[in-house]
Amino acid sequence: MRILAIVCARGGSKGVNNKNIRPLLDKPLIAYTIEYLQKWGKADKIVCSTDANEIAIIARKYGAEIPCLRPPELATDTSPKLPVLQHMLTVCEKQDKTVYDIIVDLDPTAPLRKLIFIQEAFERFIHSDANNLYSVAKARKNPYFNMVELDEKGYAHLCKESDVTRRQDAKTVYEINASIYMYHHNFLLHAQSIHSKKTIIYEMPELASIDIDREIDFLFIEYLLKNEVFIFD
Secondary structure, eight states: OOOEEEEESSSSOOOSSTTGGEEETTEHHHHHHHHHHHHHHHSSEEEOSSSOOOHHHHHHHHBBOOSSOGGGGGGGTTTHHHHHHHHHHHHHHHTTSOOEEEEEEEEETTTTHHHHHHHHHHHHTTTTTOOOEEEEEESSTTTTTTEEEOOTTEEEEESSSOOOSGGGGOOOOOEEEEEEEOOOOOHHOOOOSOOTEEEEEEEEOTGGOOOSSSHHHHHHHHHHHHTSSSSSO
């Protein structure tokens, strides 16, 4: 079984400027994810998909390979991620003259994942018949209890019709935390969505699931690490 690990890091960022390489304590943000993949030790190849030379230089410094720079059409603000993964998988297999059975995608903007989370997710995935896996956390809001949407007349209604009157009685729902993704080769090559009839989840704690999308997210993670509220493996 051959495993390809991909770290996707686009150059542009609207929410947090240059967030992928911005220093978090003593090293660039992307370094945490690359180093965790190295500690995990099961990937046959660790690569970074980026369109930016500056990111490529830093990713190489911390141990990731750069098979090529990402094409501009896959590096826009609206570019979906699946084609990026499919592109990198195709490039690596052509260059290496091999087939990668499992593709692991770790997002650099979720630096608080622990090594044990990657391993547990991997074990769950390879011992299932699933096409893919993604990590989640229990949702902070529940559409069966207190989330509403507007109809065509502008009136508010529950997202999910329900007679639940207490949050504790609502169905458990999860939010994808943009941390860990795993795919089987054939599924990823032809996938148009990360959701399939055979998709499974790996649940992570809320604190470890923080994804940096805004400046306050970055500052909050920095606070957690500086004050040792969150401690890495």
